[in-house]
Amino acid sequence: MDRQARIVIVGAGIGGLAAALRLAYAGCAVTVIEAQATPGGKMRTLPTAAGPVDAGPTVLTLKPVFDALFADVGLRLEDHLTLHPLRTLARHYWPDGATLDLTAEADDSAARIAQVFGPGSADDFRRFTARAARLFAAFEGPMMQAAQPSQRELVRRVLRQPRLALDMAPQRTLAGLVAASFREPRLAQLFARYATYVGGSPGASPALLSLIWEAEARGVWTVDGGMHALAATLARLAEGFGAAFRYGTPVRRIVRQGGKVSGVDTGAGFVAADMVLFNGDPAALHDGLLGPAPKAAVTEVAVTPRSLSAHVASFAAVPEGVPLAHHTVFFADDADAEFTAIAKGAVPRDATLYICAQDHGAAPGALQRFEIIRNAAPLGDHPAEDFSCQILMFDRLRLFGLHLSPGPVTLTGPADFARLFPGSRGSLYGRSPQGLTAALQRPTARTAVSGLYLCGGGTHPGAGVPMATLSARHAAETMLRDLASTSTSRPADTRGGMSTGSATTGRRAFPS
Incomplete structure (x- = not known):
């Protein structure tokens, strides 16, 4: 050219x-x-009295993906962004008072599970974690890293490693798999929730999505x-x-x-x-x-069926009561009832709440930035009303002992997401992962x-x-x-070309 x-x-x-x-x-x-x-x-971010608060994704996992992006263009991530690994991946609260931290060390997480739910549950966790790791290792190459995934290649992989057929549990949903994997229903509820990370309901998403736990187990980072x-x-x-x-x-x-x-x-x-x-x-x-x-x-x-949407509250507040981690989950009384309501396009009265405390570690009494996410249905023929969601969120948190004294709260719901992202019908994750x-x-x-x-x-x-x-x-x-x-030569001014791994030749220095 x-x-x-x-x-x-x-x-x-x-x-x-x-x-x-x-x-x-x-x-x-x-x-x-x-x-x-x-x-x-x-x-995206929204303004608050404490500064701009994240109003979208809050979890950074699989850091090597970003390391590779920077390396492929002759840069180092650490020269341009400051990331901090979290020791506590997430804190979990149940309505009966049980509390569990999952951490970046698998043995430590297992010990915590044993302390809260007993040694048998810790064994269940170790088996589930090993299963998720095998699935992730098997499907990372032919699926995530491949530009054109091939069902034939996936079949070949399973034929070479027959155990994967059992690990995939093709006849089970994620909810069914975790129910069979954990003797403790509260742990089953915790790990079934990973379907929502890609916009799926646990009872309609394939058991294969259990590999998402491995992505998180490999580390979670915050970004300055x-x-x-x-x-x-x-x-x-x-x-x-x-x-x-x-x-x-x-x-x-x-x-x-x-x-x-x-x-x-x-x-x-x-x-x-x-x-x-x-x-x-x-x-x-x-x-x-x-x-x-x-x-x-x-x-x-x-593009169909559509994945889940959400109600997202973004605000600044002074927290009081139960201690929060950077990522904290407050579980619903009945997960089945939550997703049954969502499947009907309704706003569930009781739902699991996820909170990101963006200023976690701030001094007591300080105004901090928060994001709360509550699963919701995408827009259907009869959109659900959003008006009650903010009240439901804060009332629910008070039942757990968490009191937030917020200033103005910006609540973004499915109709808002539909306006922000044309064609989405409010869905946040594109096509549903069901099937x-x-x-x-x-x-x-x-x-x-x-x-x-x-x-x-x-x-x-x-x-x-x-x-x-x-x-x-x-x-x-x-x-x-x-x-x-379509050309006998590369585009003019090529700065090193592209590679699947890191480009190592022909780079120009990035202007400072």
């Missing part, structure tokens, strides 16, 4: 930002167009400045490699000419492109919200529309900050391969 490849990225979520960094480093002329005023997508600092840093670094960002600019449609994507229409005019990377909910394309050209890129089975082959149904980076690519939590390998970051790698590598196949 005699010029840089022009790439437009629609959406500055974590996937779009990671892809912009990779593609700009590889020498492409990258323009990121974002409807909101700041980068981050769901990784909150999770939004990760998004802001990626945007800044991508700009340093030449990417341009246009905020407050909604994309009206993706344009195709001569059978190939040619750019995007915005309220500020047309932006030409050789390739377009869509970092939004793929359902928006399927539903025609970006015009007729990209509708063929996504099939209905790739054993759900992971194979998500759309991948390359679409049926020439020149149009996908990344983000709604695409393969799925929801969550590390998975969206991996989707960006898959998209960037796919796009660069396709550019190479």
Whole structure:
């Protein structure tokens, strides 16, 4: 090519930002167009009297994914972000007064379980943890790290390791697996909750999702400045490699000419492109919200059924009562009743509450930032009312002995998320994980529309900050391969190319 490849990225979520960094480093002329005023997508913040509070993802796991992202563009994560490993992964409270901390050391967690629930429950935990580790090791390569997951390769893996067929428990849901794995119902309730990490209900999600525990067991980190600092840093670094960002600019449609994507229409005019990377909910394309050209890129089975939504409260308050960890869970009396209500599109009266204490460790009496997340149904034909959720949250916490004296509370519910993220119907995780082959149904980076690519939590390998970051790698590598196949040379000003591992040659110094 005699010029840089022009790439437009629609959406500055974590996937779009990671892809912009990779593609700009590889020498492409990258323009990121974002409807909101700041980068981050769901990784957003809201103002409080104590400063900006995270109002989206709060848990950073699988740190090697981010180490690799920085290394692949000639940088070191620790030079640009400060991460702290948490010794207490999460604190858990039950209505009967039982309390359990799970920690970064498996033996310590087992000892704590033995103290609270007895030595037999500790043995159950060790077996469940070993199972999750085997599943994660088996499926990380052919699923998460593969740009195009293959059911055939998964079958080969199981044939080579027959025990995996038992570990997967293909005829069981996650709720069924944990009920059979733990003699203690409260532990079953705890580990069934991991389905919600990817937007699934425990009773409708495959037992395979037990491997999510292994992702958390490998470590949880906090980020100085909150999770939004990760998004802001990626945007800044991508700009340093030449990417341009246009905020407050909604994309009206993706344009195709001569059978190939040619750019995007915005309220500020047309932006030409050789390739377009869509970092939004793929359902928006399927539903025609970006015009007729990209509708063929996504099939209905790739975006339905929809995953869970949430009610999210963001605020500053002075906490009193039971001690909190950075991540604390207050369990519902009856998990089955909670998810039965959600399945009907209703707001459950009793639900598990997750709290992120962003300023954990602050002095007693200090004003601190909090985020509370309560599972909810996506928008259906008859949207559930949100008005009571804030009252339900704070009343429920008082029953546990936690008293918060909040200032103004911003409550974001399914209808709000539907407005923020077009096509999502309020769902926060894209397609639902229900069904054993759900992971194979998500759309991948390359679409049926020439020149149009996908990344983000709604695409393969799925929801969550590390998975969206991996989707960006898959998209960037796919796009660069396709550019190479149509050219006898790389784009001009290539800064070291791309690799699955860390690029080690041809890097330029990042401007300070």
